[in-house]
Amino acid sequence: MPNLFSSLFSEKSYLGVDIGTTSIKVVELRRANSSFELMNYGFLESYGHLERLNNALQTSTLKMLDRDMIQLLKILIKNSNVKSTRVVASLPTFSSFTTLLEIPQMSSEDTTKAMQFQAKQYIPLPISAVTIDWIKVGERKDEQGNTIQQVLLVSVPNEQIKKYQAIFKGAGLTLASLEVEGLSNARILSSASKQTTLILDIGSRSTSIAIAKNGNLLSIGQTDFAGGSLTQTIASGLNIRVRRAEDLKKLRGLKGSGGEFELSTLMLPILDVIISEAQRVRNNYEKGYTDKVEQVIVTGGTANLLGIISYVQDQMGLPTTKANPFSQIHYPSSMEPLVGELGPELAVAIGLGIKPLK
Ligand SMILES: Nc1ncnc2c1ncn2[C@@H]1O[C@H](COP(=O)(O)OP(=O)(O)OP(=O)(O)O)[C@@H](O)[C@H]1O
Ligand SMILES: [Mg+2]
Numbered sequence: 001m002p003n004l005f006s007s008l009f010s011e012k013s014y015l016g017v018d019i020g021t022t023s024i025k026v027v028e029l030r031r032a033n034s035s036f037e038l039m040n041y042g043f044l045e046s047y048g049h050l051e052r053l054n055n056a057l058q059t060s061t062l063k064m065l066d067r068d069m070i071q072l073l074k075i076l077i078k079n080s081n082v083k084s085t086r087v088v089a090s091l092p093t094f095s096s097f098t099t100l101l102e103i104p105q106m107s108s109e110d111t112t113k114a115m116q117f118q119a120k121q122y123i124p125l126p127i128s129a130v131t132i133d134w135i136k137v138g139e140r141k142d143e144q145g146n147t148i149q150q151v152l153l154v155s156v157p158n159e160q161i162k163k164y165q166a167i168f169k170g171a172g173l174t175l176a177s178l179e180v181e182g183l184s185n186a187r188i189l190s191s192a193s194k195q196t197t198l199i200l201d202i203g204s205r206s207t208s209i210a211i212a213k214n215g216n217l218l219s220i221g222q223t224d225f226a227g228g229s230l231t232q233t234i235a236s237g238l239n240i241r242v243r244r245a246e247d248l249k250k251l252r253g254l255k256g257s258g259g260e261f262e263l264s265t266l267m268l269p270i271l272d273v274i275i276s277e278a279q280r281v282r283n284n285y286e287k288g289y290t291d292k293v294e295q296v297i298v299t300g301g302t303a304n305l306l307g308i309i310s311y312v313q314d315q316m317g318l319p320t321t322k323a324n325p326f327s328q329i330h331y332p333s334s335m336e337p338l339v340g341e342l343g344p345e346l347a348v349a350i351g352l353g354i355k356p357l358k
Helices: 049-050 066-080 108-122 158-170 181-189 226-239 242-255 262-290 310-314 331-358
Strands: 015-019 021-034 036-043 086-091 097-104 132-139 147-159 174-182 197-202 205-214 214-225 294-298 320-322
Touching: 015 158, 015 331, 021 066, 021 331, 036 066, 036 331, 066 158, 066 214, 086 158, 086 181, 086 331, 097 108, 108 147, 132 158, 132 214, 147 158, 147 174, 147 214, 158 174, 174 181, 174 331, 181 197, 181 205, 181 214, 181 294, 181 310, 197 262, 205 262, 214 262, 214 294, 226 242, 226 262, 242 262, 242 310, 262 310, 294 310, 294 331, 310 320, 320 331
Parallel strands: 015 086, 086 174, 197 294, 294 320
Antiparallel strands: 015 021, 021 036, 097 147, 132 147, 197 205, 205 214
């Protein structure tokens, strides 16, 4: 595990912890004058999930067990040499429920009350079982000239929050803040430009889609098709083991062939499903706002798939780049050769880590 600046002071530093369905990533960040500095980072990937990909029921409900998670976290904390125990963590998009609502302009306190009330209609769980949060994402004038505010309502099952608290406590850490991963992606990936950005986070078990601008989240979507589905389709198409398919995918990407099939022939139909979901989120956003999506940023481990950036660019018809969260922080120059590939994998963790430092 890489180990940077291990001698640096740990006060005022925070851990951003991204618990994915197949990996845990940790970064330790601190404030350095007007910028943020990376102190340590580390990640652990569990390969067990590759075997489980063979299961017919391949859904995001197949999560790491709490007990395993505590063990993995402890190992990761030790090996990456982080000092801080204060954690900002993310929840996967599929474990939360998000709706965009329009309500009249009112004070922040009144908006909170209105949201509690509105939530009852929109959330498929008893209101006592969820924790509600809201973010104002925009406003517009209606025909009468009244200001209408657009508010993103986010609700998370209390059970999920308790589970996370227990996991971090078990690993000797304190959970300072918890948020949906779309927020951290928006914070770290959309603040560099003034453009409205669609962030396509293609992980292992799920893809989350966020529309963001100036660091703020505007809309959110999700699909269960992701990197794991690409591996699975290669394994069944070429009749090879999943582990081998995973290696082939990472080695050749959309550009290579594997025996009688071009790998792209197998993978493109899956990517097309992901992209059509992104288009749906984009269209919904553009219908509700006068604003248009101007660029796409691909993130998550699958952003490293060879050829994916130009494919997404062609399909979406928008300028498309790979996530580079490192452009927003200071890091040692020795890391330079690594940041291209690490960026998409660590974006959520970095976005979490800078939250309390902003
Ligand atoms: N070079 C590469 N080429 C293609 N795919 C890659 C490459 N590197 C990583 N991946 C894929 O990225 C995925 C892991 O991405 P990531 O680390 O973002 O997932 P995660 O956060 O653990 O999962 P999730 O967000 O779904 O819970 C895996 O499917 C892996 O195969
Ligand atoms: Mg992820």
